[in-house]
Amino acid sequence: MNPAHWLNNPMFGVGGTLLVYLAALACRRRWRWMHPLVSASAVLIVLLTTGHIPLAFYQSGGDWLSLCLGPVTVALAVPLYKNARRIKEALLPVLAGITAGSLISVAFTALLLSLTGSPEELIRSMLSKSVSAPIAMEIARRAGGIPELSASFSVLTGLVGSVTGPAVLRLCGIRGDIPLGTAMGTSAHGIGTARMIAESQSLGGISGFSMAAAGIITSVLMIPLYWII
Incomplete structure (x- = not known):
């Protein structure tokens, strides 16, 4: 045959x-x-x-x-539910960290690409690199970028964050579950969250919450940028 x-x-x-x-x-x-x-x-x-x-x-x-990614993503709610009390107790600091991380990611990406003379379409496609691919694609589509390119940057960001993130954070003295999980979920979305789940349910739950919140916060932050860019 x-x-x-x-x-x-x-x-x-x-x-x-x-x-x-x-x-x-x-x-x-x-x-x-x-x-x-x-x-x-x-x-x-x-x-x-x-x-x-x-x-x-x-x-x-x-x-x-x-x-299968949809059902798998929904399954992240399990460790989130198990750690809901811890997240609730530290909700304000966690949300502050997610907001700061999302804002810095968008602003630093825009500034760096602008200073290097990158095409406008590339900038619009890369602004949402730190959120999960489906959200990044929709943000890029509405911002006038290339959704497929944005998805590639999102996956690459998640891979790099998953590989290097925990070591870099611990090297900087960040060792608690809440700051580690918040940083990984905010910067490396689903791939980083999968890495955290492999380490512990506590880290995975906090990272899963941060990933979801970062997607919402980044989408909101992009609203005023639609007119600026």
Whole structure:
């Protein structure tokens, strides 16, 4: 049978992704410095590139996995519910930190790209890089940016934050669950929250709340910027 028939089957994208990710998790258990999302993504890119496999073939199954993101995101409510009391007790400082982080992210991105002479369309696409991809895409669409480019920046930001964020924060002396979870959820959205859940339910719950709040706050902060940019 023609190999293209198998490659164009949705099970190729689903099965291939799951197998590679399981292998990445096994490597993570042996080499703690390896991040499973980064290594799995790198392996998939290499396989598609060297095997000359069209992206559309892989995406026919990859779209199934994307469809699962909604229920998975809702599942983040479980650790959030379990830590609702702790979040409520520190609600004002947490919201202040999320607001400050969201504001600094948007302002610093706009300033840095403006000073380097970046195209306006790139600036509009990158302003929402620190929120989850669906929110970032909608913000970019309404701001006149490129939604697909904004989603790429969002995923990249989450990956970088997930890989380096905890080490950098702890190096700066930030060790409590609430500040760590707040910082990771605000800056690295869902990918950072997944990293926090892997460490503890407490960190995951606080990070999940921060991710959701940062999405709302960033969307509100962007309203006046629609007229400025």
